[in-house]
Amino acid sequence: MPLPSLLLGVLPSAPLALGTALAPVAGLVLSGLLVGSTPETGTATAARSPADGIAARSGSTVPRDPAPARGTWPLAPVPSIARPFDPPEQRWSAGHRGADLVGRPGQPVRTALAGTVSYVGRIAGRGIVTVDHGRVRTTYQPVAAVVRRGDEVAEGQVIGRLLLAGSHCAPVACLHWGLIRGDTYLDPLTLVGAVPQPVRLYPW
Incomplete structure (x- = not known):
């Protein structure tokens, strides 16, 4: 199964020495793909209440x-x-x-x-x-x-x-x-x- 394009961007082009750990890097990138993150910031989107919406719209x-x-x-x-x-x-x-x-x-x-x-x-x-x-x-x-x-x-x-x-x-x-x-x-x-x-x- 091909790796996601985002993950390919963090993999080195040269062969890695034996024992180099990719799991932490891949884990961090994949976790960013799996959680509900926003495209602009990559931060998790928190649930908002109707009251928050009112305050945000009215300023x-x-x-x-x-x-x-x-x-x-x-x-x-x-x-x-x-x-x-x-x-x-x-x-x-x-x-x-x-x-x-x-x-x-x-x-x-x-x-x-x-x-x-x-x-x-x-x-x-x-x-x-x-x-x-x-x-x-x-x-x-x-x-x-x-x-x-x-x-x-x-x-x-x-x-x-x-x-x-x-x-x-x-x-x-x-x-x-x-x-x-x-x-x-x-x-x-x-x-x-x-x-x-x-x-x-x-x-x-």
Whole structure:
């Protein structure tokens, strides 16, 4: 059986002295042929998760795997996104630290994941509910809360009603939905697999 052309390239043209070991060389080359290597680099191709694909396509530097599981949209039916997450370059810089979902006044607002209500109150005149999910917290505003601090809530449970007053999208009502891990703001749309993809223009 003829040797592969790649292997022929590493064999010497002159006869070898008795006892010269070819096995290590041949073994290394053949192992490169048998494993799943990429033509450009010759390195093994690692399995990639869907989350890796999203981050690679979007060029986002936002940490991946922001939450323990996929969650539920806080508004039903699935709402339009008035303004997506736009993280600031620096923690103190301007940006959009959440996603604005178009709704209607009085619409039920649901928690995206099961957890414990950790805050109910008003900040800058807006009614806010925060739910602690362990690794992360979600925030909802402006809402009229129907839960209290310390309440245990199931995924999809109604925690309040959407208000027009304090809307980021006035004169239209919209829910400002946030996702936080520690003191880092993350994209809440990752909880429902709805991260918008940028439009790319190709030269052909």
